[in-house]
Amino acid sequence: xxxxxxxxxxxxxxxxxxxxxxxxxxxxxxxxxxxxxxxxxxxxxxxxxxxxxxxxxxxxxxxxxxxxxxxxxxxxxxxxxxxxxxxxxxxxxxxxxxxxxxxxxxxxxxxxxxxxxxxxxxxxxxxxxxxxxxxxxxxxxxxxxxxxxxxxxxxxxxxxxxxxxxxxxxxxxxxxxxxxxxxxxxxxxxxxxxxxxxxxxxxxxxxxxxxxxxxxxxxxxxxxxxxxxxxxxxxxxxxxxxxxxxxxxxxxxxxxxxxxxxxxxxxxxxxxxxxxxxxxxxxxxxxxxxxxxxxxxxxxxxxxxxxxxxxxxxxxxxxxxx
Amino acid sequence: xxxxxxxxxxxxxxxxxxxxxxxxxxxxxxxxxxxxxxxxxxxxxxxxxxxxxxxxxxxxxxxxxxxxxxxxxxxxxxxxxxxxxxxxxxxxxxxxxxxxxxxxxxxxxxxxxxxxxxxxxxxxxxxxxxxxxxxxxxxxxxxxxxxxxxxxxxxxxxxxxxxxxxxxxxxxxxxxxxxxxxxxxxxxxxxxxxxxxxxxxxxxxxxxxxxxxxxxxxxxxxxxxxxxxxxxxxxxxxxxxxxxxxxxxxxxxxxxxxxxxxxxxxxxxxxxxxxxxxxxxxxxxxxxxxxxxxxxxxxxxxxxxxxxxxxxxxxxxxxxxx
Numbered sequence: 001x002x003x004x005x006x007x008x009x010x011x012x013x014x015x016x017x018x019x020x021x022x023x024x025x026x027x028x029x030x031x032x033x034x035x036x037x038x039x040x041x042x043x044x045x046x047x048x049x050x051x052x053x054x055x056x057x058x059x060x061x062x063x064x065x066x067x068x069x070x071x072x073x074x075x076x077x078x079x080x081x082x083x084x085x086x087x088x089x090x091x092x093x094x095x096x097x098x099x100x101x102x103x104x105x106x107x108x109x110x111x112x113x114x115x116x117x118x119x120x121x122x123x124x125x126x127x128x129x130x131x132x133x134x135x136x137x138x139x140x141x142x143x144x145x146x147x148x149x150x151x152x153x154x155x156x157x158x159x160x161x162x163x164x165x166x167x168x169x170x171x172x173x174x175x176x177x178x179x180x181x182x183x184x185x186x187x188x189x190x191x192x193x194x195x196x197x198x199x200x201x202x203x204x205x206x207x208x209x210x211x212x213x214x215x216x217x218x219x220x221x222x223x224x225x226x227x228x229x230x231x232x233x234x235x236x237x238x239x240x241x242x243x244x245x246x247x248x249x250x251x252x253x254x255x256x257x258x259x260x261x262x263x264x265x266x267x268x269x270x271x272x273x274x275x276x277x278x279x280x281x282x283x284x285x286x287x288x289x290x291x292x293x294x295x296x297x298x299x300x301x302x303x304x305x306x307x308x309x310x311x312x313x314x315x316x317x318x319x320x321x322x
Numbered sequence: 323x324x325x326x327x328x329x330x331x332x333x334x335x336x337x338x339x340x341x342x343x344x345x346x347x348x349x350x351x352x353x354x355x356x357x358x359x360x361x362x363x364x365x366x367x368x369x370x371x372x373x374x375x376x377x378x379x380x381x382x383x384x385x386x387x388x389x390x391x392x393x394x395x396x397x398x399x400x401x402x403x404x405x406x407x408x409x410x411x412x413x414x415x416x417x418x419x420x421x422x423x424x425x426x427x428x429x430x431x432x433x434x435x436x437x438x439x440x441x442x443x444x445x446x447x448x449x450x451x452x453x454x455x456x457x458x459x460x461x462x463x464x465x466x467x468x469x470x471x472x473x474x475x476x477x478x479x480x481x482x483x484x485x486x487x488x489x490x491x492x493x494x495x496x497x498x499x500x501x502x503x504x505x506x507x508x509x510x511x512x513x514x515x516x517x518x519x520x521x522x523x524x525x526x527x528x529x530x531x532x533x534x535x536x537x538x539x540x541x542x543x544x545x546x547x548x549x550x551x552x553x554x555x556x557x558x559x560x561x562x563x564x565x566x567x568x569x570x571x572x573x574x575x576x577x578x579x580x581x582x583x584x585x586x587x588x589x590x591x592x593x594x595x596x597x598x599x600x601x602x603x604x605x606x607x608x609x610x611x612x613x614x615x616x617x618x619x620x621x622x623x624x625x626x627x628x629x630x631x632x633x634x635x636x637x638x639x640x641x642x643x644x
Contacts, residue, residue, distance in 0.1 A: 024467040078430060082423040101404040101470060104426060105463055108400060111433065112459045119456055122449035130441045130452065137434045141427055145346040148423060 004316065007048060011041040011069065014062055018113070030094045030106040031113075034073055037089040042317075043176045044069040049309050050180020050194055053300075063117040064179040067133060070114035072172060075140055077107040082148065121183075128182050136175040143168025150234050158239045158285075162203060170202025190300065197296035197310070204289035205317055210235035211282050214270060226266035232257055236285060241278035250276065290318050326638065329370060333363040333391065336384055340435070352416045352428040353435075356395055359411040364639075365498045366391040371631050372502020372516055385439040386501040389455060392436035394494060397462055399429040404470065443505075450504050458497040465490025472556055480561045480607075484525060492524025512625065519618035519632070526611035527639055532557035533604050536592060548588035554579055558607060563600035572598065612640050 002010075015035050020028050044065030051061030079085070080093040081103050087093065095103035118129055146164040150156045174195040181191040213228045214237060228235050245253035252272055259265040273279045293314055301307050324332075337357050342350045366387030373383030401407070402415040403425050409415065417425035440451055468486040472478050496517040503513040535550045536559060550557050567575035574594055581587040595601045615636055623629050 021464075024464060024471055026471065027464060027467040078426055082426060100422070104400055104404060105467055108430075108433070109460055109463045111430070112456050112463070115437065115452070116456045116460075119449060119452045126448055126452070127441060127444035130437070130448070134434050134438045134441055138431055138438075141431045141434070142343075142346055142349060145349040145427055149346055149348065 004045065004313070007045040008041050010048075010058060011044045011065065012038070014066065015041075015069065018066070020113075026098065026102050027106050027109055030077075030098055030102055031110055033097065034077060034088075034094055034106075034110075037091055039089065041069060043072055043172060046173060046176040046198065046313075047179045049313065050177045051183050052309070053180060053305050053307070054184025054186060056180065056183045061180055061183050063120040064129060064183060065176070067114045067117040067129075068172065068176045068179065070110055070117065071133075071137060071140075074107050074110040074114065075144070077103055077110065079144055082144070125182055125185070129179065132175055132178060132182065136171050139167045139171045143171075156234050156239065158236065158243065161234065161236055161239055165206045166199060166203055169206050170199045173202040174198035190303065193296045193300045197293050197300075197314075200289045200293035200296065201314055201317065204286050204293060207236050207282060207286040207289065208318060210237050211279065211286070213237075214266070214273070215279065226263075226269070229266050229269040230261035237273060237278055237282045240281045240285075241273050241276060244276045244278055244281070248276075252276075286318075290314075326367065326635070329367040330363050332370075332380060333366045333387065334360070336388065337363075337391065340388070342435075348420065348424050349428050349431055352399075352420055352424055353432055355419070356399060356410075356416055356428075356432075359413055361411065363391060365394055365494060368495060368498040368520065368635075369501045371635065372499045373505050374631070375502060375627050375629070376506025376508060378502060378505045383502055383505050385442040386451060386505060387498070389436045389439040389451075390494065390498045390501065392432055392439065393455075393459060393462075396429050396432040396436065397466070399425055399432065401466055403429075404466070447504055447507070451501065454497055454500060454504065458493050461489045461493045465493075478556050478561065480558065480565065483556065483558055483561055487528040488521060488525055491528050492521045495524040496520035512622065515618045515622045519615050519622070519636075522611045522615035522618065523636055523639065526608050526615060529558050529604060529608040529611065530640060532559050533601065533608070535559075536588070536595070537601065548585075548591070551588050551591045552583035559595060559600055559604045562603045562607075563595050563598060566598045566600055566603070570598075574598075608640075612636075 018035075020031055022028060047061050047065035047068055048058045051058070051064075076088065077094050080088055081095045081100050085093050086096050091097075093103070094106065098106075115133075118126070118133060121129060143164055143166070146160075147168055150161070150164065175198070177194040177198040178191045181194050210228065212225075213235070214226060216225055218225050227233075228238070232238070241253055244250070253276075256265065256268055256272060259268065294311075297307050297310060297314070340357075342353055344350060369383050369387035369390055370380045373380070373386075398410065399416050402410055403417045403422050407415050408418050413419075415425070416428065420428075437455075440448070440455060443451060465486055465488070468482075469490055472483070472486065497520070499516040499520040500513045503516050532550065534547075535557065536548060538547055540547050549555075550560070554560070563575055566572070575598075578587065578590055578594060581590065616633075619629050619632060619636070
């Protein structure tokens with residue numbers, strides 16, 4: 001089994017080798033720029049590892065892996081415009097470095113580049129790959145819309161939040177894994193187990209991200225802690241705290257929302273959310289989804305598959321320092 | 323043979339019948355709105371008529387026709403943001419009626435809806451359809467980028483302009499026609515003839531549009547004449563006039579550019595462009611592309627195809643009142 005670094009390097013090399021045209025420069029320079037910003041390349045790696053389960057070589061699953069990664073980058077470029085995000089991976093976003101028109105159009109082209117990778121499979125697997133990819137792409141857009149809708153809504157439930165992160169971030173992980181099984185001509189049952197492993201793992205990972213935003217070690221987490229609290233963002237932690245406070249008529253949560261966005265607001269949130277058990281409740285929910293993910297793997301293992309690499313990856317993703 | 327109105331009605335019905343989801347409303351309401359704005363539906367009709375040449379029923383070619391039309395609408399939604407266009411078919415554009423984020427994201431979803439139509443072909447035709455559609459979609463984006471680039475460039479040649487309109491508007495007509503031949507399992511030669519018929523016709527149609535913008539009867543043309551002149555837009559007419567004036571050191575073209583955007587500027591342009599033969603030169607170029615289109619049809623006819631409907635359509639498109 002390769003190390004994660006080896007997989008990442010493999011994907012990086014292949015992304016750098018994608019033959020993008022030169023002209024028009026305002027269409028392709030932004031893509032070269034954005035694709036070179038790096039990242040963990042976790043999604044395409046999932047496709048490679050999933051393919052290996054069914055004796056599909058990395059070279060053969062590469063195009064499907066790239067479809068997922070190019071789509072992911074397309075969605076980041078467009079999301080950054082909508083979210084007015086100035087920075088991505090420490091560098092200016094495309095709409096800042098160029099402008100919104102450039103970001104819209106080069107994003108559109110990147111989306112098609114993803115479909116071009118998929119079109120390299122010209123056999124009977126193509127209709128299944130295309131159908132599942134289309135369904136996933138639409139769900140990711142739905143998730144982004146829900147995420148934007150939630151900003152101005154005060155009635156967001158925990159259930160609605162989980163559905164939003166399922167759509168916005170998790171189904172793409174599921175699709176990346178399912179792609180390996182489709183390439184390996186596997187049954188729908190096997191495909192489903194891999195898909196649900198990815199979706200559950202993705203939800204657990206996102207909840208962990210919410211918790212780490214407040215409770216993570218700033219050095220290990222890689223970004224400043226407390227950002228979500230400063231902007232009153234409706235994360236799972238926030239929604240748990242809100243629900244618990246409302247049930248017990250505890251006014252402190254309402255007071256917290258009114259606080260100015262300073263370090264003292266972050267400290268108050270940390271303390272309050274531990275006291276009223278919102279942190280533990282979030283960890284519990286996270287562990288529930290992680291268990292579901294592992295359960296999907298157990299079902300696959302009972303079919304005789306060798307799942308060491310996926311177990312290792314799941315473990316790696318979910319044991320970031322709290 | 324059906325009348326154009328019958329084809330349009332058929333497409334309208336099928337578009338209205340596309341099963342879009344209800345939620346999130348900000349994602350799907352804009353699509354229902356935009357798709358209901360109508361239009362000639364010329365592109366999907368081309369696919370239907372092309373399919374008929376090879377005994378493909380309209381029902382069978384419908385999904386391919388819808389792929390083209392949904393893509394066209396997606397590109398209009400995104401172009402309208404980039405061009406800051408407030409009105410489309412007499413109604414507010416999506417980014418005006420909602421906002422830019424809504425227009426970006428609902429456009430993205432519409433793009434995928436197009437691919438979902440294509441994914442309905444699950445046999446050996448799918449890889450070819452998908453490959454040609456991807457290539458065309460990328461070219462349309464390239465054309466839009468060139469069009470935006472040209473706004474700030476003073477060195478646009480006639481050749482570069484033709485290449486821009488080929489990419490931005492004509493290759494999609496070619497693809498729409500080629501789809502019918504792909505569905506009919508035709509040879510690459512037949513596919514190419516249909517494709518080139520569409521591309522040449524598209525270029526001729528766009529040049530005609532440029533000429534009509536200045537010389538058209540406002541009532542028949544359906545929009546105010548002279549808009550291109552008021553904004554000094556680099557149409558073929560403009561580029562011809564510029565080249566002729568530069569060759570003969572005629573200062574009147576430069577004077578025209580400096581004029582304030584009033585009716586008198588339009589009148590001066592009409593007069594000048596006739597005098598220096600820029601209008602005739604443009605008509606000649608248009609007729610050259612129209613002849614190329616007809617030449618492609620002649621080649622197809624020599625293979626025994628019955629092309630009455632395509633000849634009628636070509637004639638209909640190119641004989642708008644000058």
